Amino acid sequence: MNAPAPGQLTSSLLYLDGVSVSFDGFKAIRGLSLTIEPGEMRAIIGPNGAGKTTMMDIITGKTKPDVGTVMFGGKVDLTKLDEAAIANLGIGRKFQKPTVFDFHTIEDNILLALKAPRDVRRTLFWNTAASQQKRIDDILGIIKLGDARDRLAGSLSHGQKQWLEIGMLLAQDPKLLLVDEPAAGMTDGETAETAVLLKEIARDHSVIVVEHDMGFIRELGVKVTVLHEGSVLAEGPLDQVSANERVVEVYLGR
Amino acid sequence: MITRFLLQNMDRRGYVFLGLIAALAVLMPLSNLLLPVGSAFHVPTSTMSLWGKYLCYALLAISLDLVWGYCGILSLGHGAFFALGGYAMGMYLMRQIGSRGVYGNPVLPDFMVFLNWQELPWYWYGFSSFPFAMLMVLAVPGLLAFVFGWFAFRSRVTGVYLSIITQALTYALLLAFFRNDMGFGGNNGLTDFKDIVGFNVQAQTTRAALFAMTCVMLIAGFLIARGIVVSKLGKVVIAIRDAESRTRFLGYRVDRFKLFVFTVSACMAGVAGALYVPQVGIINPSEFNPANSIETVIWVAIGGRGTLVGAALGAVVVNWAKTVFTSGFMAPYWLFALGGLFVFVTLFMPKGILGTAQEWWGKRRKPTPTAAPAPAPAE
Numbered sequence: 001m002n003a004p005a006p007g008q009l010t011s012s013l014l015y016l017d018g019v020s021v022s023f024d025g026f027k028a029i030r031g032l033s034l035t036i037e038p039g040e041m042r043a044i045i046g047p048n049g050a051g052k053t054t055m056m057d058i059i060t061g062k063t064k065p066d067v068g069t070v071m072f073g074g075k076v077d078l079t080k081l082d083e084a085a086i087a088n089l090g091i092g093r094k095f096q097k098p099t100v101f102d103f104h105t106i107e108d109n110i111l112l113a114l115k116a117p118r119d120v121r122r123t124l125f126w127n128t129a130a131s132q133q134k135r136i137d138d139i140l141g142i143i144k145l146g147d148a149r150d151r152l153a154g155s156l157s158h159g160q161k162q163w164l165e166i167g168m169l170l171a172q173d174p175k176l177l178l179v180d181e182p183a184a185g186m187t188d189g190e191t192a193e194t195a196v197l198l199k200e201i202a203r204d205h206s207v208i209v210v211e212h213d214m215g216f217i218r219e220l221g222v223k224v225t226v227l228h229e230g231s232v233l234a235e236g237p238l239d240q241v242s243a244n245e246r247v248v249e250v251y252l253g254r
Numbered sequence: 255m256i257t258r259f260l261l262q263n264m265d266r267r268g269y270v271f272l273g274l275i276a277a278l279a280v281l282m283p284l285s286n287l288l289l290p291v292g293s294a295f296h297v298p299t300s301t302m303s304l305w306g307k308y309l310c311y312a313l314l315a316i317s318l319d320l321v322w323g324y325c326g327i328l329s330l331g332h333g334a335f336f337a338l339g340g341y342a343m344g345m346y347l348m349r350q351i352g353s354r355g356v357y358g359n360p361v362l363p364d365f366m367v368f369l370n371w372q373e374l375p376w377y378w379y380g381f382s383s384f385p386f387a388m389l390m391v392l393a394v395p396g397l398l399a400f401v402f403g404w405f406a407f408r409s410r411v412t413g414v415y416l417s418i419i420t421q422a423l424t425y426a427l428l429l430a431f432f433r434n435d436m437g438f439g440g441n442n443g444l445t446d447f448k449d450i451v452g453f454n455v456q457a458q459t460t461r462a463a464l465f466a467m468t469c470v471m472l473i474a475g476f477l478i479a480r481g482i483v484v485s486k487l488g489k490v491v492i493a494i495r496d497a498e499s500r501t502r503f504l505g506y507r508v509d510r511f512k513l514f515v516f517t518v519s520a521c522m523a524g525v526a527g528a529l530y531v532p533q534v535g536i537i538n539p540s541e542f543n544p545a546n547s548i549e550t551v552i553w554v555a556i557g558g559r560g561t562l563v564g565a566a567l568g569a570v571v572v573n574w575a576k577t578v579f580t581s582g583f584m585a586p587y588w589l590f591a592l593g594g595l596f597v598f599v600t601l602f603m604p605k606g607i608l609g610t611a612q613e614w615w616g617k618r619r620k621p622t623p624t625a626a627p628a629p630a631p632a633e
Contacts, residue, residue, distance in 0.1 A: 060503060087505030099500045101493045108489055118505045120514045125259065126486035172504065 010074045013038045013176055013206050019058060019068030020230075028054040029065070030230040036176065041202035043217045043238075044210045046227035047251050052210045053096065055227070056178050060093050061086040073175070088118060092174035096181045096210075098161035102154030106145050106164060109153050110136050113168035136171070142197070143167035159190045166197060176206045183216045195219040214242075226251065260477040263484050271563045272473060278305070279469030283462035299458050303533050304577065306465040308570045310530040313468075313475045315553045315569035316562055317522035320479045322551070323560030324488065325515050326495030328413075330547050331420030332523050334427050335395035337541035339524025341431075342394055344444035344537040345378060346387035347455070351448050364446070365439045375437045384451055391528040392521045399520030400513065407509035407516075412498070421544050428542035443538025444531075455532050468529045472566070475522050479562055482515065491515055552592065556599045558606025567608055 014036040021029045029051045036042055046052055057063035058070060061083045070078040078086055087093075100109050114132060117123070128136075140146040143163040148156070153164060162182060169177050182198065183191040195216055201207060202222075211217055217224060217238055224241045226233045228251070234244045241247055282297050282305065289296040314336050321327040353360040357367040361374055380386040402423060406416055434440035453460040482488050493501045494508050502508050531537045540546075550569075557568020572592070579588045603610045 062499075083499075083502040084505050084507045087503055093503050095500070099497050101496055101500070103492060103496055104489060111486070112489055112493055112501075113504055118507065120487065120510050123490055123506075123511075124482070124485050124487040124514075168504075 015071040017069040019065045021065045032231050041207040041222045043224045050227040051230040090175035092169045092172045093178045094165045098165050100153040100164050105150050107149040110171045113171040115173045139167045139170050159186045179209045183213050260481045275469050279466045283466050302465050306468045306533040308573045309468045309472050310526045311569040312566035313472050313526035314523050315565040317519040319554050319565035321519045324483050325491045328417045329420045330417045331424035333547035334424035335520040335523035336527035338395045339391045339527030340531040340537040342390040343528035343531045345381040347447040348444050349382040391524050395520040395524035396517050399517045403513045403516040407512045424542050431539035445536040552596050558608030561608050564606050564608030
């Protein structure tokens, strides 16, 4: 690990330490610690109820932890910020169920996500510059929806919606992407293509992927963190993790 | 820049609407003033004022459509902003009466003399000035909407809860304005107006000018609302309507966008109220009645939510029907007819008159035999 720059507590992009949160007495996350380095792609697996989505909620500001530290870029305390502020810091999120704006065209979906000032005045008097239009066109090409740009997003198939949402993340150009089950409900072919796309994105972004599909994680070929009952059970390469007895017992074996 | 903002991506529907209102603005006053009373094309002054009232309602409906149709904020209290704008205009008109009132007091309106008040309350200061009163027409509803929205949207009050609070807001104002010691004329409200900017309110020419002014303001309101909804901000607002938390995760401060459209909409409703008062000749607390606000929602739903033009159309059609129904033997059944119409439109024409008409038009122009049949409405 590199030495932190002055003013930074850690050189990690994302740093969670001793995070706990409970809902009505149920401890969803207990003492979770996790670090993501700049440029790293990490896969997170775990059985249902392991706390994967709650962890994402904490990072993106939807849920506030009861105790623990959540630092971004070594100096920003994420627990003090709301969703919009965290998104503007450069943390993008793709939901498990694809959430696109059904009544907007595909192009407008990308436009809304495109990195740009988010205040009321500048969105009211917005003009799409040529360079921004080119970026939108590029992204539409990457997610293979260029020909469908004028269609309403609500008319897309499930797999296409997943891709559109990934395209929206690209448009946001965040430093860290949180991707929740990108391959859910996809055909094998689509899943393989999604893995290629994510690997491409990971070249210049840090990515956290939550996924159930073992084949998909194998294809990504990255470090894996196993969550169980709200804390880290094991961490390492997929082969090493899947050989771990505890992991087999709570998750893989059944 | 302003022109470009207002006219960007104007569609045919918009041009038809603008042309229609502009034609009304010119033709109706001309026919009223120039044609002889016996002519088949002469429009009586009462009819013109009646249509002036419809068009005020149309502006109110557009303002509601801006927040409800596009941002998903179902305001059941928009009548409050309309009434506040109306009261601001009413206060100006009261001050213009001067010593011509029944009691002949040069400063105090009649109802204050009647209550034995000795001097003008501070909040009536300045209302003898037309520009100040016009500023208040925008500022009072706008400020109330801003303060109300600031608390409601920051606390993330949404859906039915927000609707109930807006309803409570207009009801609270109804009760407050009924009180004599509020200084707004109690349950009689403000009436018996004489002059507006030096012209007799009752005069035919003044009526014609007020009608034309209503058309101009309706056009302005429509252009502003349309400019907003087709801008990128409009796309954000629709995104908020359809997936609020997703919009937040994209980095948009949802509360500020809601606050913006809510405040603009309230100002627009205030202008509609201000134009309404001199044409009907009275403003009283019943304008705050929650039923009025709910009726406005019905106009928008019937005309076509989220279309602006449809909202205006709904307001005119329903109010015209109301005039016809409530003036004959069918008068006792008007509320049943309105309720029935609302149920019918919700069940069989969920997109309202305008949306349904456009669907038919679209099908006739390019028949698509391969298209899947529309799902039958639920029985």
